[in-house]
Amino acid sequence: MRERERVLARRRLDLEMRPYRRAGLTKKPTNGLLRAVRRALRVPVAEIAGKMGISRSVVFDIEEREPKNSITLRSMSRMAQAMGCKMVYGIVPLGGRTLGEL
Numbered sequence: 001m002r003e004r005e006r007v008l009a010r011r012r013l014d015l016e017m018r019p020y021r022r023a024g025l026t027k028k029p030t031n032g033l034l035r036a037v038r039r040a041l042r043v044p045v046a047e048i049a050g051k052m053g054i055s056r057s058v059v060f061d062i063e064e065r066e067p068k069n070s071i072t073l074r075s076m077s078r079m080a081q082a083m084g085c086k087m088v089y090g091i092v093p094l095g096g097r098t099l100g101e102l
Contacts, residue, residue: 010099020090035063043083051082
């Protein structure tokens with residue numbers, strides 16, 4: 001019974017994570033995403049800083065840490081919220097494979 005539950009859980013996750021698997025096929029699908037979204041939405045740095053209760057320089061620091069993978073999920077989520085967005089993330093097998101294929 002346990003193995004059947006695991007198979008069903010993997011299938012559900014594979015279905016839910018399909019868009020993330022596609023995104024994961026690119027070299028760095030989220031490289032500089034915070035800055036790209038901020039610029040696309042034309043949200044001023046000062047507005048984000050005000051909503052987050054931080055200085056403008058900290059906003060730039062957060063944006064610089066993201067491509068280096070030294071940003072925390074909390075910081076990324078807070079900045080997304082300050083832009084009127086929601087952060088979502090996924091963990092997918094390499095090469096676009098499914099969990100079932102692993």
